[in-house]
Amino acid sequence: MAKLYFYYSAMNAGKSTVLLQSAYNYREQGMQPLLFTAAIDDRFEQGKIASRIGINAQAETFTKQTNLFDIISKARSNTNLDCILLDEAQFLTEKQVYELSEVVDKLSIPVLAFGIRTDFKGQLFEGSKALLAWADKLIELKTVCHCGSKATMVIRIDEQGNPIREGEQIVIGGNSSYMSVCRKHFKEAVID
Ligand SMILES: [Zn+2]
Numbered sequence: 001m002a003k004l005y006f007y008y009s010a011m012n013a014g015k016s017t018v019l020l021q022s023a024y025n026y027r028e029q030g031m032q033p034l035l036f037t038a039a040i041d042d043r044f045e046q047g048k049i050a051s052r053i054g055i056n057a058q059a060e061t062f063t064k065q066t067n068l069f070d071i072i073s074k075a076r077s078n079t080n081l082d083c084i085l086l087d088e089a090q091f092l093t094e095k096q097v098y099e100l101s102e103v104v105d106k107l108s109i110p111v112l113a114f115g116i117r118t119d120f121k122g123q124l125f126e127g128s129k130a131l132l133a134w135a136d137k138l139i140e141l142k143t144v145c146h147c148g149s150k151a152t153m154v155i156r157i158d159e160q161g162n163p164i165r166e167g168e169q170i171v172i173g174g175n176s177s178y179m180s181v182c183r184k185h186f187k188e189a190v191i192d
Contacts, residue, residue, distance in 0.1 A: 002110040004101050006089065006135035008117045008128060010151045010180035013143035015114040017051040019085050022112060031082035034075055035059035036068070038088035049087050059087070062096070069099035073107065081109055089115030091170070092127030101134050114141075119169045120156035120178065122186065145182035153186035155179050163189040 009015060019035075026033040037049050039061040050056040062068060075081055084103060086092075092100075092113070100111045113135070117128050124132070132138065145151040156164040156171075156178055181189065 002104045002108045003136040004104045004131075004134065005110070005112045005137045005139060006128075006131040007112065007114045007139045007141055008131070009141035010143055011116060011154050011178045012052070012180055013141040013151075014051070014053075015116075015141055016049050016087055017053055017055070018141060019049060019087055019112070019114050020051055020055050020057055022083075023057060023085055026083050032080045033083040033085050034072065034081055036062050036084065036086040038091040039063045062086075062092075064091075064093050064096075066096070067099065068096050069102045069106075072103050072109065076107060076109070084109060084111040086111065086113045087115075089113035089131060090117075090119075090125035090128045091115075092130065094126055094130040097127060097130035097134055104136075116154060118153060120154050120164065120167075120190070121169075122153060122190065123169075125169070143180050145180065145185055147182060147185060149182035149184070151180035151182055153181055153183055155181055155186060155189045165190055 007015060023033045023035060035049060035057055037059045039046060047059055047061050048056055049059045103109050104111055113131055115128050118124055143151045158164055
């Protein structure tokens with residue numbers, strides 16, 4: 001039975017590394033994975049999933065307009081397709097998460113989606129919210145806060161290292177960066 005998996009975490013928990021390792025494992029077994037990442041991620045050249053430990057792979061890109069069910073159906077009619085591995089799943093729309101569930105239920109292809117659970121304000125991303133509701137399996141990838149506790153939240157910091165409390169959910173480019181922290185340190189940084 002194919003399933004829809006959601007691998008979620010804060011930032012820098014090694015999501016892309018796990019995704020690329022999974023792709024490697026599938027290929028090693030003679031199976032064919034299809035990789036996707038969000039076109040919004042311009043840290044690297046478009047259509048590439050890169051891990052911080054230095055491995056990378058080519059990937060198809062999706063925007064909010066992409067019909068994932070159509071693309072995957074078409075790809076499957078041309079070649080064997082054993083698995084979908086999708087990075088930056090937080091940027092999916094609710095409709096696209098439904099499409100991925102159709103890939104599982106109608107095409108019987110397993111889908112492994114990897115994404116960040118909440119934004120720097122502690123709110124669920126649209127894609128993550130839908131995946132938490134619709135996935136068959138939820139798998140948490142863990143990372144640690146500077147205090148040693150499990151980091152479950154993300155804060156956005158400016159160039160001086162001060163937490164940013166307001167702004168758009170997604171900022172492309174810019175000089176801010178992100179840090180994963182535990183809930184207690186999230187509250188201290190963002191709410192208190
Ligand atoms: Zn902490």
